[in-house]
């Protein structure tokens with residue numbers, strides 16, 4: 001909890017101890033407050049140093065308590081941390097925070113209550129509460145602007161971004177940075193400042209910042225927040241709270257901060273975002289049917305990797321590996337791509353304030369397969385063609401070291417078929433990155449039927465090392481993410497046939513919180529991607545059996561609209577035309593296209609479809625429930641281990657708004673009986689759309705009385721599991 005010992009005679013060393021991240025639960029906050037008070041009362045003590053146990057300062061307030069997951073009387077819980085920070089700031093002896101690891105959320109607020117802050121060079125500091133649907137409510141929104149100025153504080157609080165020790169020093173957030181022992185440095189520093197007057201070090205007493213352009217700053221911050229997460233409450237509350245630092249005296253600002261927090265804490269959005277936080281940790285605890293799991297299966301060290309193919313995906317993967325300090329052999333025949341990767345690495349190095357060479361020297365470009373011989377792991381990112389990939393895997397199996405892991409970045413193809421092409425099927429896994437791979441935080445690790453525990457453990461661990469959240473899924477067409485996308489996109493297409501427009505469907509989805517509606521997203525990714533997949537599956541193009549009706553495939557309803565656009569050369573942003581019109585090829589600003597509306601009218605007339613008025617609710621329910629229904633099938637078949645895995649995939653990989661938790665969380669929040677009844681209704685209206693047939697698992701959960709989502713994982717263990 002909190003120990004207090006004396007070092008160098010007059011320095012009280014307080015150690016905050018609550019592994020693994022020294023979270024400030026109510027009990028820990030009270031204990032630490034007591035320790036601070038007794039150190040202050042000790043006449044032998046002249047100065048206090050506060051540090052965290054186990055290499056980290058503090059990960060903030062205990063999120064389990066805030067989320068109501070553990071039993072603490074609410075008011076007691078939330079007020080203890082505020083009281084602690086106030087007591088630290090009011091101490092009559094200097095208090096120095098010795099920060100290493102992280103000082104996040106309430107942890108940084110505690111440090112802001114201290115009179116001085118020393119940080120280790122590797123430390124990270126920030127106020128990420130907004131990512132939990134909350135705001136910093138232990139004085140952070142009022143103290144930070146008084147320390148680092150209004151614009152920087154506004155940005156940090158509203159985005160939740162954390163900063164390095166170096167940036168913290170530049171901002172004035174910390175007083176000193178050391179690459180040595182942080183406790184040593186803090187004790188030394190403390191002895192030097194032991195007699196300094198404290199009045200000006202108490203941030204609550206500093207005058208409020210008064211930026212001349214306050215209104216513009218607030219307006220810009222609000223617009224940015226809206227763009228990033230439309231409909232999210234927390235970023236708006238963050239902006240309001242920081243505004244108060246400039247417009248109200250400290251105590252009134254603090255009061256507003258707490259009132260805003262009191263409104264956010266019980267909100268559905270905060271619940272959903274805290275669910276996402278824990279879901280992203282649950283998914284790391286993978287297991288395989290044979291009993292291997294994250295605890296008992298050590299990962300193999302990856303000290304050298306190879307990437308084959310430096311197209312859009314391959315180059316993002318190469319950059320991610322280099323950024324994590326892993327030397328990469330990159331194989332690519334097109335010289336243009338080498339130049340693109342080099343430029344990307346230079347940009348990344350600049351962003352990280354590193355020399356370009358520190359990154360460039362980690363990459364070796366090659367045309368020779370023998371240069372891959374030394375790699376511990378190879379990621380293949382060539383064109384999405386099963387025959388091509390199988391050939392490549394067979395060759396790699398002969399040319400690479402016998403223990404090299406062979407990974408495919410395929411987004412939908414059969415990982416077992418790739419494994420079967422090698423002489424080491426146990427060392428083959430899918431590593432499905434999301435574009436742009438150096439930005440997106442998700443990695444789907446596809447476990448083939450023969451993938452060994454060490455292969456899965458290594459891929460999962462490598463994802464984490466690259467700063468991603470790895471989710472293990474079993475092998476099936478499209479895995480979890482892309483498989484669920486199919487019914488979603490299909491419903492959107494059917495809605496166009498029935499009378500909707502792309503902008504109407506997109507507006508509903510964007511109002512729900514998606515950064516982009518389905519049609520804008522498909523223009524961005526390129527319509528030809530799905531077209532190729534449908535051609536391979538015999539749904540489009542020359543492989544469709546002769547005589548098959550345009551709107552039916554395998555006896556079910558089919559919409560050929562996207563195929564027809566591709567045939568017209570409308571591939572999306574890259575051709576300047578798709579579901580929307582753009583300024584030109586590569587343009588980004590989508591405008592409704594009169595051509596498309598004529599085309600839809602003609603199409604409907606040709607097929608005898610009478611357009612009807614479609615309301616927002618129908619758009620939302622058909623698209624989202626069809627998607628979640630496929631999610632239930634994925635759980636039923638054991639392709640994903642629990643709803644948390646699917647929700648993490650959708651929030652981190654597909655732009656599902658975090659404040660809505662994810663598709664499975666969303667349907668649980670709506671209520672499973674209501675979702676079942678709407679799916680049954682749509683199924684009656686569209687009997688030739690199998691995706692609208694409620695899944696057996698959804699029916700089963702409703703029959704079981706709709707248990708809360710936190711219990712599904714356990715219930716699923718009794719079903720067929722591939723994970």
Ligand SMILES: CCCCCCCCCCCCC[C@H](O)CC(=O)SCCNC(=O)CCNC(=O)[C@H](O)C(C)(C)COP(=O)(O)OP(=O)(O)OC[C@H]1O[C@@H](n2cnc3c(N)ncnc32)[C@H](O)[C@@H]1OP(=O)(O)O
Pocket residue numbers: 020021023058059060061062063064066075078079081082102104105106107109128129132134135136137138140258259261262278281282
């Ligand atoms: C009537 C109404 C009155 C209302 C009055 C209003 C007044 C309210 C006053 C409230 C005061 C609130 C103060 C504060 O502003 C709020 C907060 O501080 S919220 C918390 C902010 N902190 C964070 O968001 C940090 C979250 N954690 C992380 O980012 C990472 O965990 C890490 C710290 C960077 C460490 O990363 P890793 O090393 O990768 O480890 P893991 O992520 O896997 O975590 C390990 C383990 O720890 C658990 N954990 C992490 N952080 C917390 C936490 N803050 N609380 C609880 N538990 C935490 C995590 O879940 C893992 O455990 P596992 O899930 O694996 O069991």
